[in-house]
Amino acid sequence: MSRVFHVSSLALMATLFLTAQPAVAETPNEIQAALKQEAAGASGFQGFSAARGEDFFKAKHGGEWSCASCHSGNPAAPGKHARTGKAIGPLAPSANAERFSNPKKVAKWFKRNCSDVLNRVCTPQEKGDVLAYLLTVKK
């Protein structure tokens, strides 16, 4: 009886320990690799392009805003929310180590911002291109 209790309480402690951990921190390159795996599922995938990502980042896509409307045309510089004026930290990982280090946060913001800029979700190809561009931006 006591052994059963012992084992189950150990399992419970292990579960609590694991679930109490914050989302596993990743690097921008690991996030890029995950996007690549997703994108590779589409036919004709030929890798990500920083140049295409830059065009995508700076262009409007039918809506009022581009990515650059809030993140500024220079992703190594701070941005400003286009409606509220609230300060936004730089988006390029070279200028802001927090960027693209938390997969949950990355997913949340791509979902929101793609909806605002394109009125749809972004494809893994588009996300990967933008990240490829951001990784080329020097501080």
Next chain:
Amino acid sequence: MSIYNRKIFQAIAVVLLALGVALPAVQADDDRDGKYVGKYGGENRGKPLQLGQTNSKFQQECSACHIAYVPGLLPAESWRRIMAGLGKHFGSNASLDAEDSKEITAFLVSNASNRWSAPTAPLQITEANWFRRKHGEREIRSSIWKNPHVKSPSNCAACHPQAERGDFSERNIRMP
């Protein structure tokens, strides 16, 4: 005096007495401006949050695009409506995952205005009667609203630097 006359006299006395009690009550509450009873027609903000009575998820998530508006500025039903519509939040997608949304909604609802008696639930703080009354033409010159540092009436912190701590006291107002 006949019994009939006495009854009329009593009725008038009762009416006068009732008016005598009711009139000062109405006059004393000179902030009535809606059809519901209470200050600001029942659309009154609650007391500021006590120090330490906050929620880190709320602070983090609700201050990414604007200041984290303290929950006491709106009634519970407003917060439920706002949190149910984050996919289209004043023109932007501000969606959260289910777990975060649940935790933040619970925090907002349990700290919502405790002085709101009207059955109204505006989506914008600036629509509330208390807000309109406090920010009318008599209070604020129109040039203030046009100041580029103000940008919008929703930008509390332009004049209330302590807004995020729920402090809107007059002595802490700094007009740009």
